[in-house]
Amino acid sequence: MSKHQEILDYLTQLEVGKRISVRGIANRLQVSEGTAYRAIKEAENRGLVETHHRSGTVRIDRQAKFFPSQLRFADVVAITGAEVVAGQAGLSGRFNQFLIGAMTTEGLNKYLKPGNLVIVGDREDIQSLVLESGNALLVTGGYSISEKMKALSNSLGLPLLVSSHDTFTLASLINQAFIKQNLLMKTCHVADIYQSKKTYGYLHETDRITDYFQLQKTTKRVRFPVVNQEGNLVGVVSLRDVMASPQEAFLKTVMTKYPVCVELEDSLASIGQLMVAEDFAFLPVVDDKGLLLGLVTRKQVMDSLDWTGSVPFVSSHSVVDFPWLQEKDGFSLFDSVREWSKATLLLAVNDLAEKIMEDAGKKHIIIEQMMIYWLEEMKQGSKLFIQPHLSMATRQDIIELSIFIDETLVAKAMITSKVT
Structure with a gap:
């Protein structure tokens, strides 16, 4: 029998209310304090013991513990300040991924999986596709929602939320919430x-x-x-x-x-x-x-x-899916004057920078600075192209990005990252 299992068996036999400590277990069972600590933490996860701030760790009745692995749609309302316009019955539902539906209906349909959250603009065909595929809907820009979409949301029991924030802000808020949730779930010591x-x-x-x-x-x-x-x-x-x-x-x-x-x-x-x-x-x-x-x-x-999977130093693109980076049709999110949304482009640039560094074999980075210079008006086009150039050094790397729309250079970006 391993020392780890020996400690767990010993803890199981203790009377309810019995106080325990890492050092006490280590001395009694002749194990290292590290081994004792790990076994006590597992016992806590199993509901055998419980740690209180003042009284320490005590033996308790076995109880099931719930560690939420997902966010609720109601959490999104609290995080973003979004308005629930329909589908209130589904607010208690949970999801573990969100998408940005900035593409054609044909392109988006390939990435939709039931039970998630999709951030979209004012296009009703996209909104309808998202709801009918079994996903909740978060509409950016404060756009009004048609009665048809409200009725569809209510009939399916899927939340339909509206926020005045832009896509970049919403994605950042939700992404940070996922990271915090993951840290709570998978805390290692x-x-x-x-x-x-x-x-x-x-x-x-x-x-x-x-x-x-x-x-x-x-x-x-x-x-x-x-x-x-x-x-x-x-x-x-x-x-x-x-x-x-x-x-x-x-x-x-x-x-x-x-x-x-x-x-x-x-x-x-x-x-x-x-x-x-x-x-x-x-x-x-x-x-x-x-x-x-x-x-x-x-x-x-x-x-x-x-x-x-809980590195807190860079935003996790494993949580946010950006399928539109591979879409030849480009973005379909525009600002109020029908130009390309600069906030959405910033999100794409940040995600692309992380992917470039990961492909270069540098997983642990901090993006220290990002600068974008706008050279032309970003009028609606049919194709977005970003050309990267990476200059690698020992402690600091520089990524230069040239951003084209319909073969016209519209912006230059420079991202400085520090390797940790």
């Missing part, structure tokens, strides 16, 4: 991925720089946590710290003191944001007494967030 101090390597403050180079040669690493005699974290040391000092100098004289550290219960989402913002290559992991347990590297965190 430091305990799930951290490396033990023995596996990674660490040093003592009384070690000398010669000891640093010996460990560096063995592990092929250049940064290490430093502990005192009791095993508490007191600093970190890197190659830059030791290069200008004598070989016999003690590490406590050259190390960086009071480093930022994390605990087993910290979420990878928050750790990832911290590491990107502060450019940390690794973070030591300590317990509530400051004892060094191990560490997490930025690569570990980024890879884990990517595996769970």
